[in-house]
Amino acid sequence: MRIIEATDYQDMSKIAADYIIEKVNQFPKIKLGLATGGTPMGIYSNLIADHQKNGTSYRGVMTFNLDEYVGLSGDNPNSYRYYMNHNLFNHIDIQMNNTFVPRGTIDDVLKECESYEELLTKHKGIDLQILGIGANGHIGFNEPGTSFQSQTHVVELAPSTRQANARFFNRLEEVPTQAITMGIATIMKSREILLLVSGEQKKDALKTLLTGNIDERFPASVLKNHPYVTIIADKAAIAGLKVHS
Numbered sequence: 105m106r107i108i109e110a111t112d113y114q115d116m117s118k119i120a121a122d123y124i125i126e127k128v129n130q131f132p133k134i135k136l137g138l139a140t141g142g143t144p145m146g147i148y149s150n151l152i153a154d155h156q157k158n159g160t161s162y163r164g165v166m167t168f169n170l171d172e173y174v175g176l177s178g179d180n181p182n183s184y185r186y187y188m189n190h191n192l193f194n195h196i197d198i199q200m201n202n203t204f205v206p207r208g209t210i211d212d213v214l215k216e217c218e219s220y221e222e223l224l225t226k227h228k229g230i231d232l233q234i235l236g237i238g239a240n241g242h243i244g245f246n247e248p249g250t251s252f253q254s255q256t257h258v259v260e261l262a263p264s265t266r267q268a269n270a271r272f273f274n275r276l277e278e279v280p281t282q283a284i285t286m287g288i289a290t291i292m293k294s295r296e297i298l299l300l301v302s303g304e305q306k307k308d309a310l311k312t313l314l315t316g317n318i319d320e321r322f323p324a325s326v327l328k329n330h331p332y333v334t335i336i337a338d339k340a341a342i343a344g345l346k347v348h349s
Protein backbone atom coordinates (compact mmCIF):
# COMPACT_ATOMS: atom_id res chain seq x y z
CA MET A 105 0.00 0.00 0.00
CA ARG A 106 1.34 3.36 -1.00
CA ILE A 107 0.56 6.23 1.36
CA ILE A 108 0.32 9.90 0.47
CA GLU A 109 0.31 12.41 3.29
CA ALA A 110 -1.99 15.39 2.82
CA THR A 111 -1.83 18.48 4.97
CA ASP A 112 -5.53 18.61 5.78
CA TYR A 113 -8.98 17.58 4.59
CA GLN A 114 -8.98 20.08 1.70
CA ASP A 115 -5.60 18.95 0.52
CA MET A 116 -6.59 15.27 0.75
CA SER A 117 -9.76 15.96 -1.25
CA LYS A 118 -7.85 17.90 -3.91
CA ILE A 119 -5.17 15.21 -4.32
CA ALA A 120 -7.81 12.50 -4.64
CA ALA A 121 -9.96 14.54 -7.04
CA ASP A 122 -6.99 15.39 -9.27
CA TYR A 123 -6.11 11.72 -9.40
CA ILE A 124 -9.65 10.76 -10.42
CA ILE A 125 -9.86 13.56 -13.01
CA GLU A 126 -6.63 12.40 -14.60
CA LYS A 127 -8.00 8.85 -14.83
CA VAL A 128 -11.32 10.03 -16.29
CA ASN A 129 -9.50 12.05 -18.95
CA GLN A 130 -7.24 9.13 -19.73
CA PHE A 131 -10.02 6.50 -19.71
CA PRO A 132 -13.33 8.19 -20.61
CA LYS A 133 -15.22 4.92 -20.07
CA ILE A 134 -13.74 4.25 -16.66
CA LYS A 135 -15.90 2.44 -14.11
CA LEU A 136 -15.67 4.17 -10.77
CA GLY A 137 -16.66 2.72 -7.43
CA LEU A 138 -18.00 5.49 -5.22
CA ALA A 139 -18.47 6.01 -1.51
CA THR A 140 -20.67 8.29 0.59
CA GLY A 141 -20.34 9.76 4.08
CA GLY A 142 -18.34 12.74 5.24
CA THR A 143 -14.97 11.79 3.77
CA PRO A 144 -15.63 11.97 0.00
CA MET A 145 -17.72 15.19 0.06
CA GLY A 146 -14.67 17.33 -0.66
CA ILE A 147 -13.65 15.10 -3.56
CA TYR A 148 -17.07 15.48 -5.16
CA SER A 149 -17.07 19.26 -4.82
CA ASN A 150 -13.64 19.34 -6.48
CA LEU A 151 -14.90 17.13 -9.32
CA ILE A 152 -17.86 19.46 -9.86
CA ALA A 153 -15.67 22.58 -9.82
CA ASP A 154 -13.30 21.00 -12.33
CA HIS A 155 -16.18 19.89 -14.57
CA GLN A 156 -17.52 23.44 -14.60
CA LYS A 157 -14.14 25.06 -15.14
CA ASN A 158 -12.30 22.59 -17.36
CA GLY A 159 -15.14 20.58 -18.87
CA THR A 160 -13.94 17.15 -17.77
CA SER A 161 -16.64 14.91 -19.14
CA TYR A 162 -18.32 11.96 -17.47
CA ARG A 163 -20.54 11.05 -20.46
CA GLY A 164 -18.94 7.64 -20.81
CA VAL A 165 -18.25 6.97 -17.13
CA MET A 166 -20.14 4.35 -15.13
CA THR A 167 -20.37 4.45 -11.35
CA PHE A 168 -21.21 1.82 -8.77
CA ASN A 169 -21.77 2.82 -5.17
CA LEU A 170 -20.64 0.71 -2.28
CA ASP A 171 -23.79 0.66 -0.24
CA GLU A 172 -27.29 1.86 0.60
CA TYR A 173 -29.51 1.85 3.68
CA VAL A 174 -32.31 -0.70 3.68
CA GLY A 175 -35.65 1.07 3.84
CA LEU A 176 -34.65 4.46 2.44
CA SER A 177 -35.81 5.38 -1.05
CA GLY A 178 -33.79 7.50 -3.44
CA ASP A 179 -35.81 10.61 -2.64
CA ASN A 180 -35.09 10.35 1.08
CA PRO A 181 -32.35 12.93 1.83
CA ASN A 182 -30.51 10.39 3.97
CA SER A 183 -30.35 7.74 1.28
CA TYR A 184 -27.08 7.30 -0.52
CA ARG A 185 -28.80 7.58 -3.91
CA TYR A 186 -29.99 11.04 -2.86
CA TYR A 187 -26.52 11.92 -1.55
CA MET A 188 -24.90 10.94 -4.86
CA ASN A 189 -27.44 12.75 -7.01
CA HIS A 190 -27.19 15.95 -4.99
CA ASN A 191 -23.49 15.94 -4.19
CA LEU A 192 -22.24 14.85 -7.60
CA PHE A 193 -24.39 13.40 -10.37
CA ASN A 194 -26.77 16.36 -10.82
CA HIS A 195 -23.80 18.69 -11.31
CA ILE A 196 -21.79 16.80 -13.93
CA ASP A 197 -22.66 15.40 -17.36
CA ILE A 198 -22.87 11.76 -16.31
CA GLN A 199 -25.77 9.77 -17.75
CA MET A 200 -28.02 8.90 -14.79
CA ASN A 201 -28.66 5.42 -16.19
CA ASN A 202 -24.93 4.77 -15.92
CA THR A 203 -25.00 5.38 -12.16
CA PHE A 204 -25.75 2.46 -9.88
CA VAL A 205 -26.54 2.42 -6.17
CA PRO A 206 -28.11 -0.65 -4.55
CA ARG A 207 -31.86 -0.13 -4.13
CA GLY A 208 -32.76 -0.04 -0.46
CA THR A 209 -36.53 -0.17 -0.78
CA ILE A 210 -36.84 -3.15 -3.06
CA ASP A 211 -39.11 -5.89 -1.60
CA ASP A 212 -36.55 -8.63 -2.01
CA VAL A 213 -33.30 -7.19 -0.70
CA LEU A 214 -31.49 -10.51 -1.00
CA LYS A 215 -32.34 -10.63 -4.69
CA GLU A 216 -31.13 -7.03 -5.01
CA CYS A 217 -27.77 -8.11 -3.60
CA GLU A 218 -27.48 -10.87 -6.17
CA SER A 219 -28.51 -8.54 -8.99
CA TYR A 220 -25.95 -5.94 -7.92
CA GLU A 221 -23.18 -8.50 -7.92
CA GLU A 222 -24.32 -9.73 -11.36
CA LEU A 223 -24.37 -6.18 -12.64
CA LEU A 224 -20.78 -5.67 -11.57
CA THR A 225 -19.74 -8.92 -13.22
CA LYS A 226 -21.63 -8.02 -16.39
CA HIS A 227 -19.73 -4.73 -16.61
CA LYS A 228 -16.44 -6.48 -15.87
CA GLY A 229 -15.89 -4.83 -12.51
CA ILE A 230 -14.65 -1.57 -11.12
CA ASP A 231 -11.49 0.12 -12.35
CA LEU A 232 -11.03 2.57 -9.48
CA GLN A 233 -12.80 2.26 -6.14
CA ILE A 234 -12.96 5.18 -3.69
CA LEU A 235 -13.11 4.01 -0.09
CA GLY A 236 -13.46 5.54 3.33
CA ILE A 237 -12.75 3.67 6.54
CA GLY A 238 -14.91 3.43 9.65
CA ALA A 239 -13.39 4.03 13.06
CA ASN A 240 -13.99 0.29 13.62
CA GLY A 241 -12.18 -0.57 10.39
CA HIS A 242 -15.27 -1.15 8.28
CA ILE A 243 -15.11 -0.65 4.52
CA GLY A 244 -18.40 -0.11 2.77
CA PHE A 245 -20.73 -1.33 5.50
CA ASN A 246 -18.70 -4.47 6.10
CA GLU A 247 -18.51 -4.48 9.84
CA PRO A 248 -15.84 -6.30 11.90
CA GLY A 249 -16.18 -10.05 11.54
CA THR A 250 -17.45 -9.97 7.94
CA SER A 251 -15.98 -12.77 5.86
CA PHE A 252 -13.27 -11.72 3.43
CA GLN A 253 -15.11 -13.97 0.94
CA SER A 254 -18.35 -11.96 1.20
CA GLN A 255 -20.15 -10.68 -1.87
CA THR A 256 -22.85 -8.00 -1.93
CA HIS A 257 -25.03 -8.71 1.09
CA VAL A 258 -27.39 -7.30 3.71
CA VAL A 259 -25.76 -6.25 6.98
CA GLU A 260 -26.90 -5.31 10.46
CA LEU A 261 -25.18 -2.03 11.23
CA ALA A 262 -22.96 -1.96 14.29
CA PRO A 263 -24.24 0.35 17.07
CA SER A 264 -21.05 2.42 16.69
CA THR A 265 -21.70 2.87 12.97
CA ARG A 266 -25.29 3.97 13.57
CA GLN A 267 -24.01 6.34 16.25
CA ALA A 268 -21.34 7.74 13.90
CA ASN A 269 -23.88 8.29 11.13
CA ALA A 270 -26.56 9.73 13.41
CA ARG A 271 -25.06 13.16 12.72
CA PHE A 272 -26.76 13.09 9.31
CA PHE A 273 -30.19 12.25 10.79
CA ASN A 274 -32.50 14.08 13.19
CA ARG A 275 -32.29 11.33 15.78
CA LEU A 276 -30.34 8.11 16.32
CA GLU A 277 -33.60 6.13 16.13
CA GLU A 278 -34.02 7.25 12.51
CA VAL A 279 -30.74 5.65 11.40
CA PRO A 280 -31.66 2.41 9.63
CA THR A 281 -30.50 -0.79 11.26
CA GLN A 282 -29.64 -2.57 8.02
CA ALA A 283 -27.86 -1.81 4.79
CA ILE A 284 -26.94 -3.44 1.51
CA THR A 285 -23.22 -3.36 0.93
CA MET A 286 -20.76 -4.65 -1.61
CA GLY A 287 -18.94 -7.49 0.10
CA ILE A 288 -15.28 -7.55 0.91
CA ALA A 289 -14.56 -9.91 -1.99
CA THR A 290 -16.53 -7.55 -4.24
CA ILE A 291 -14.42 -4.58 -3.16
CA MET A 292 -11.21 -6.56 -3.55
CA LYS A 293 -12.07 -7.29 -7.19
CA SER A 294 -11.63 -3.58 -8.02
CA ARG A 295 -8.53 -3.11 -10.09
CA GLU A 296 -7.37 -0.13 -8.06
CA ILE A 297 -8.40 1.33 -4.69
CA LEU A 298 -8.04 4.83 -3.25
CA LEU A 299 -8.54 4.87 0.50
CA LEU A 300 -9.21 8.26 2.08
CA VAL A 301 -8.55 8.82 5.75
CA SER A 302 -9.14 12.14 7.43
CA GLY A 303 -9.25 13.44 10.97
CA GLU A 304 -8.18 12.54 14.44
CA GLN A 305 -11.19 10.23 14.87
CA LYS A 306 -9.69 7.92 12.20
CA LYS A 307 -6.19 7.91 13.65
CA ASP A 308 -6.53 4.63 15.53
CA ALA A 309 -8.11 2.93 12.51
CA LEU A 310 -5.22 4.05 10.30
CA LYS A 311 -2.70 2.85 12.85
CA THR A 312 -4.36 -0.56 13.09
CA LEU A 313 -4.44 -0.78 9.32
CA LEU A 314 -0.77 0.05 8.94
CA THR A 315 0.60 -1.89 11.87
CA GLY A 316 -1.89 -4.69 12.58
CA ASN A 317 -2.41 -8.14 11.13
CA ILE A 318 -4.70 -9.11 8.29
CA ASP A 319 -7.74 -10.16 10.26
CA GLU A 320 -11.48 -10.32 9.63
CA ARG A 321 -11.99 -8.50 12.93
CA PHE A 322 -10.60 -5.41 11.17
CA PRO A 323 -12.12 -5.45 7.67
CA ALA A 324 -9.83 -2.81 6.10
CA SER A 325 -6.82 -5.00 6.84
CA VAL A 326 -7.79 -7.10 3.79
CA LEU A 327 -6.52 -4.23 1.64
CA LYS A 328 -2.99 -5.36 2.41
CA ASN A 329 -3.73 -8.32 0.12
CA HIS A 330 -4.64 -6.00 -2.76
CA PRO A 331 -1.91 -5.18 -5.30
CA TYR A 332 -2.88 -1.59 -6.01
CA VAL A 333 -4.03 0.48 -3.03
CA THR A 334 -3.17 4.12 -2.43
CA ILE A 335 -4.01 5.65 0.94
CA ILE A 336 -4.40 9.41 1.05
CA ALA A 337 -4.46 10.50 4.68
CA ASP A 338 -4.30 13.90 6.27
CA LYS A 339 -1.96 14.97 9.05
CA ALA A 340 -4.59 14.64 11.75
CA ALA A 341 -5.12 10.98 10.83
CA ILE A 342 -1.42 10.23 10.44
CA ALA A 343 -0.24 12.12 13.54
CA GLY A 344 2.42 10.19 15.39
CA LEU A 345 2.59 7.32 12.92
CA LYS A 346 5.80 6.49 11.14
CA VAL A 347 4.92 6.24 7.47
CA HIS A 348 7.02 6.05 4.35
CA SER A 349 5.43 7.87 1.44
Ligand code: PGA
Nearest residue numbers: 141142143144236237238
Ligand atom coordinates in the same frame (compact mmCIF):
# COMPACT_ATOMS: atom_id res chain seq x y z
P1 PGA B 1 -17.15 8.91 6.99
O1 PGA B 1 -17.40 7.34 6.95
O2 PGA B 1 -16.54 9.24 5.68
O3 PGA B 1 -18.51 9.52 7.14
O4 PGA B 1 -16.25 9.14 8.13
C1 PGA B 1 -16.49 6.51 6.34
C2 PGA B 1 -16.94 5.10 6.60
O5 PGA B 1 -17.57 4.89 7.66
O6 PGA B 1 -16.67 4.24 5.76
